[in-house]
Amino acid sequence: MHDFTILALDDAYASSLAATLDILVAARALAPRLGVPVPRWRLCAPEPGLVRLQGGMQVEATRLPVRARDDRSTWVLPGLGLNTTAAITQRLARPDTAALARRIARHVQGGGRVVASCSSVFLLQPAGLLAGRRATTSWWHAPLLQRLAPGCTVDADRMVCADGPITTAGAAFAQTDLMLHLLRAHGGAALADAVSRMLLIDGRQAQAPYIVAEVLANGDSLVAQLAARVEAALPNPPSVAALAEAFCMSERTLSRRIRQATGKSTLALVQSVRLRRARALLEGSRMTVDQVAEAVGYQDATALRRLMKKVAGANPSRYRPATMAAACDDGIAAPARQPG
Template identity: 40%
Template sequence: MKIITVLVLDGVFDSSLSITLDTLHAAQSILAARSGAPAVQVRTIAAKAHVTTGAGMRMKADLQFKTAGQGVSDWIIVPGLGHRSDQALSDGFARSDTRQAMAWLAAAGTGKTRIAASCSAVFLLAQAGLLDGRKATTAWWLAPAFRARYPAVTLDEARMLVRDGPCLTAGAALSQLDLMLAIVSEVFGESVAHWCSRYLLIDQRASQARYMMRDHLEHEDPAVIAAERWIDARLAQPMTVTALSSALALSPKTLARRIEAATGVSPIKFIQRRRLSRAAHLLETTSLSIEAVAAQVGYQDSTALRKLIKREFGVTPSTLR
């Protein structure tokens, strides 16, 4: 019998929790229909008997931290916490139930249990020390705040899922779908995961890069904000890092350090991502040809833009229309 434990905190993002439980229930039903009996136990754990979700719903937890002990779980899943800003995360970490959850997770991380989280819940794993020296992803708009808090974690917010050792992390809230399919595939088998995706109409996505809105990233470095504005005003023109640093009255080295601290990428990659973000917006909202879009974002060759979109977003330009 395999055991999956879902950790639930007050204020949990309702859809993230529902996706977790509904996907597991669907997988159990499919497995039961094929083998006669489910071989997986799903249980919830919280700091107290009842939890109130972000939308005000109340649910009864199966277990509580103080009485359950560590027990044995094959997987621990932490749905999104519902925190939408760095300040909200700081406030959440100060709560008693969150501190209990981190202590319980830290103890679980010393064994063979695998631990998964998406969106702001990835911060909980990092705060508990489970991601030090590992790779991870999280909600794209919280990436700068994550980097500032956890420099020991290698963050790639463009990816939808990142697996490193016993930890599996996912991007923004509804990437919980992708997270759950990956877990179902491992626990229940690829065939069950396939049928879950068919019944629930879940499409697996390799990247969250195409969904990013750069203006909504949670960073406050004025130099990086100024760089964004300078680049966006000149997307159709040739530009260099030297010209950008000169416009901001910074040395190329200082500019590179500040951009990388805020975004995790080099200035060249930063410029490229601004171009691609604008290209994706134009493809999604206009009927411009790919050649016209390429010209507007500084690529003379539409083939190069096609290749970059495929590499960075995991889709073709026509998919964005």
Template identity: 40%
Template structure:
């Protein structure tokens, strides 16, 4: 018997909770239908027996957080569905709530006994706040990445990834990356063949990256140097741009520029320049009928080969797959 515990906090995103339950229960049904004796127990827990979801629906949990602590339950996986947070003020308020504090204490306790723990979207903040991701790699929703990086600079954040596994911790990107997280947990607890069946029946496509969904103008941070670097790169997108040239234009040393860019975006200067060019390229690929060679030319590449390799590396697909 494997146990999967879902921690639902007041105001939990309905989609995140439902996606987790539906995917896990589909996997469990496929597992039972295969004739295997392996069983899955799915348990929901909340700070009180009945809570309200983000959409105002009523959830009756199987256990309260207190009952989870007292029961001695030993889950194979603990899942924290998305919390639907959109700003630093909301995040700070949610982390200070009593149900969040109780949930983080449970996460810390399960972390100490090496239970696997998964979180998606803004709920990754709970794992980081509990100190579970210190020194580890993680991802979260791309448009909160600047807030996450400011709060938890010791976490190696890569918001371009859809899923990041580091030891016992699995983190996922924006809200509907909960699908990817749940499917990965199905694979881990029920087997790759069951996960494949779930993906086929539920029409879950393979999506290794969030990068193609990022909206360039919505990626925000407050570092004036990095903002100036973005503006300069965007204005000279047709030209080959070196780190030395960029740092010279901004009147600072390459080392200082690298430190500022790394702190604000989590990228090296070279990858920062590549990312700006790539986002322009993706916009052209998705909104025009230009050939890949023509798109490459418009971002300062000599031919389409380098662009194809970059798209494949970052998005796990070909440029034509983005159209």
């Protein structure tokens, strides 16, 4: 019996598939030392033979059994390199995609679990597995997934979403977060933590700190103008009412336009711009957290910490370079660098 079935699909990110296998190999080496179950897996594809990955690399996989009995393994779909709406639409229209979706649906109906990251999450929609569930995907694909799966709650801010037999993750390198999540469920926190330390990877709770509103909007000029206006006005961001007036529309119309383009409310979009600026200041300046909070319009560092913890799943210190973290987060300006 296998714990995991890794599906090698054509056009999958080579890094996403490789990270999946590397993490499992590390877990297999560490599990006996920790006294936890050793993970077992197989690498399969809908058709046997060489699978061509994104960028031209190839990997050999065995055939995925058509009707495997008592297969309770977790099927793992590494991220696909589908970076445009057209590419996703074309992939979903392919006959082999429809056939795979039926097999995924049967696997879940038979008691199995399925996990997917990045644009592989879109394969779960024709399988009928997203309706009524919460899911995530690459943050810039979230509005498209919401349109294709209106019955799904698409949460672009999250790195990993687990809902029943389905677990989804964000953009391609969120595959590492997804695999750590699976290892935690399989062998406990000790195994996931040991693999994380061995491979020098950190589990991240959210995509929110990485979201660029203008990219999320997929070219919508209104969103780009709104984000620029908010950032230019910091530390005094305009209210939603002021933004609506500036763009000569009602608050309701503005909200509808923003939600259609990004899947977020106007207020959430304003908040994301402020958090993005806060992160940039934390990473690239010697300002204290209190000073950063003031620069983006929060009354104190407590408000910024609370918001970053809620939205990004991390405290401001997470974004500090290691050499500055202690001094800056204690409210003491870091010493200037010495020349030479």
